[in-house]
Amino acid sequence: MIPQKKRIFSGIQPTGSIHIGNYLGAVQHWVKSQAEFDSIFCIVDLHAITVPQEPGTLKAKIREVTGLLIAAGISPETSVVFVQSQICAHSEMTWILNCFIPMGWMMRMTQFKEKSQKERGMAGVGLFDYPALMAADILLYQTDLVPVGEDQKQHLELTRDVAARFNSIYGDTFKLPEAVIPKTGARIMGLDDPTKKMSKSETNPGHAINLLDSPDEIRAKIMRATTDSLRDIRFDESRPGIYNLLVIYELFTGRSRAEIEASFEGKGYAELKRELAEVITAQLQPLQSRYRELTADPGHIDRLLAEGASKVQPIAEKTLAMVKEKIGLG
Ligand code: ATP
Ligand code: LTN
Numbered sequence: 357m358i359p360q361k362k363r364i365f366s367g368i369q370p371t372g373s374i375h376i377g378n379y380l381g382a383v384q385h386w387v388k389s390q391a392e393f394d395s396i397f398c399i400v401d402l403h404a405i406t407v408p409q410e411p412g413t414l415k416a417k418i419r420e421v422t423g424l425l426i427a428a429g430i431s432p433e434t435s436v437v438f439v440q441s442q443i444c445a446h447s448e449m450t451w452i453l454n455c456f457i458p459m460g461w462m463m464r465m466t467q468f469k470e471k472s473q474k475e476r477g478m479a480g481v482g483l484f485d486y487p488a489l490m491a492a493d494i495l496l497y498q499t500d501l502v503p504v505g506e507d508q509k510q511h512l513e514l515t516r517d518v519a520a521r522f523n524s525i526y527g528d529t530f531k532l533p534e535a536v537i538p539k540t541g542a543r544i545m546g547l548d549d550p551t552k553k554m555s556k557s558e559t560n561p562g563h564a565i566n567l568l569d570s571p572d573e574i575r576a577k578i579m580r581a582t583t584d585s586l587r588d589i590r591f592d593e594s595r596p597g598i599y600n601l602l603v604i605y606e607l608f609t610g611r612s613r614a615e616i617e618a619s620f621e622g623k624g625y626a627e628l629k630r631e632l633a634e635v636i637t638a639q640l641q642p643l644q645s646r647y648r649e650l651t652a653d654p655g656h657i658d659r660l661l662a663e664g665a666s667k668v669q670p671i672a673e674k675t676l677a678m679v680k681e682k683i684g685l686g
């Protein structure tokens with residue numbers, strides 16, 4: 357018998373613009389692992405509405421993110437890409453899991469604490485419940501591995517905890533998923549403030565390099581990136597600005613740290629920044645032209661998403677039916 361491939365599941369929010377943090381921390385790893393694993397990628401629009409969204413923009417962003425994933429190398433033939441809200445089982449499973457997650461676990465979630473602070477008491481219940489929806493996404497597909505950036509580690513732990521809790525009550529039901537977090541690039545920092553993670557929800561235009569930025573925008577953002585007043589170019593985590601730029605350089609070029617430090621010996625920050633801008637531009641150009649080709653026909657992306665939904669629906673329905681049966685629902 358041919359052994360079954362392990363299943364990968366991951367998600368991305370259709371909000372803001374996809375930036376090089378999303379790409380280096382998550383998307384490029386999804387692309388590389390497609391051949392080896394049975395891969396499912398979800399455009400998490402239900403997660404997106406945990407903060408206010410403009411309807412027209414949300415719809416457009418769902419297509420944009422899908423187009424970017426495919427342009428970045430996700431193959432719709434080998435992998436599945438689908439929209440979360442098109443599969444009702446995600447919402448239904450979230451409700452069921454809610455009933456098995458103690459409030460105390462949820463109250464420890466640092467992402468909620470950070471995001472809700474900005475909302476000054478007006479954060480929605482959905483934002484609080486965000487990790488339960490994420491657990492439902494993962495557990496519905498009996499996922500083995502979840503490749504994500506560092507910021508999602510705690511959510512993955514909660515997912516495993518609720519799965520284990522359910523299994524201990526009702527017997528073996530959910531597979532316990534494992535987070536896969538890259539050693540380097542799991543937390544690319546903001547260019548304007550290298551002490552904060554690069555994030556889609558930051559609005560400062562100098563904060564992130566987006567995958568669709570023009571060469572001029574890339575150059576301007578990199579040249580303005582916050583560094584320090586020292587001179588030597590070294591991978592030194594205590595100097596977050598220059599360290600972040602070097603990590604981005606390392607990941608886009610695939611060169612070793614020793615090689616990079618040697619090549620910038622005696623050179624200044626301006627030179628590193630100029631070269632980094634060139635490297636990023638060269639890497640993003642082919643992706644951008646594929647994106648333009650893919651989106652030339654507006655119906656194309658919608659068709660791919662409809663196919664994706666029809667492929668995952670039976671898997672999700674099967675897990676949901678098993679769970680409802682075990683609990684004694686309906
Ligand atoms: P927001 O910060 O507004 O919540 P986001 O930038 O984190 O949005 P998501 O769609 O939530 O974007 O994340 C998609 C994937 O990118 C996730 O796996 C996440 O862990 C990863 N990711 C997000 N930001 C970074 C970053 N700065 N460095 C590395 N990986 C990241
Ligand atoms: N919360 C994740 C997005 C996400 C996700 C998932 C990631 C939603 N559902 C399931 C992995 C598996 C984020 O990146 N902010």
